[in-house]
Amino acid sequence: MLNALEVLTTVVVGLMVGVEFSVAFVMNPILDALPEDSGQLGHAHGGRMLGAVMPFWYIGSLVLVVVWAVAGRHDPGTGLVITAGALLLLSVVMSILLLVPINNRSKTWTPDNRPADWKQQMKRWDRYHYVRVAVIIAAFVLLAAALA
Template sequence: MMAVLAVVALVLAGLVAGTMTVGLVAIRPAMHSLPVASYITVKQAFDISYPKFMKPLQIAALVASLALTVTSGLMGDPPAATLAGLAFLSLLVNVIVTVRGDLPINIAMASWRPEQPPADWELQRSRWDRFNAIRTAAAVVGLILLAAAVAV
C-alpha cells in the first residue's frame, strides 16, 4: 500500500509541477511575444480551460502528499514522514499562491476587452507572472521533496 501511495503522490505532484513548468518556460514566452489583443484573447481562453484540469490535480496531489505523510509517520518512518510533510507544505503553498495570487488577477483579466486593455495591463501581467513563478517553484520543490521521501 505504501508503494502505491508513493507512486500516486509522485505522479500527481509530477503532473502539477510539469504542467506548470511547461507553462512557465514554454507557453509564457510565446504568449509574451503576441500582440496585446491576441495575448488577452488567448489568456482568457486558457483561464477557462486550464482550471478544469488543474484544480482537481492540485487538490489530488495535496491529498496524496498528506496521506503519504500520515502513512509514513504511522509506519514509523520519521525521515520519510518529515520529507513528505515538507512536500505537502510546498504543495499547499502552490495552492495558496494560485488562489490568493493568480486567481484574482485571472478574474480581473476575464473582463478585459482585447481591443482596449486597461492602462496597467502590463503591470497586471507582470504580477501574474511573478505569482505563477512562485507557485511553479513551490510545485517543483514539492515534487523533489516527495521523491526524497520515497527514496529514504
C-alpha cells in the first residue's frame, strides 16, 4: 500500500509541476505574444480557471507528501520526503502571500477596467511564479529520488 501512495504522490506532484512549468514557459509567452487585448483577456481567463483548481492541487500534494512521510517514517528516503514536503509548504506560502493577491486582481481585469500598471503586475507575478516553479521542481526531484 505504501508503494502505491509513493507512486501516486510522485505522479500528482509531477503533473502539477508540468502544468506550472507549461504556464511559465509555454502558455504565458503565447498569451503575451497575442495582439492587442487578447493576451490580457487570456491571462484573466487562465487566472480564473487555474485559480479555482490549483489551491486543491497544491494542498492535496502537500497532504499526500505528509501521509507518505508518516507512513514511511522508517524508510531510508524519509528525509527526502520531509524536505520535499517543506518545499511544497514553501510553495503554498509563496502562493498565498505573493501570487494569489496578484491573481485575484488580474482575473477580474478587462481592457476597460485594468489598472495602468497591469503589465508590471503581471511581470511581478511571472517572477514569483518562476521561483515557485523552481521550488516545486526541487520537491518533485526529491520525491523521485525517495522512490529510487
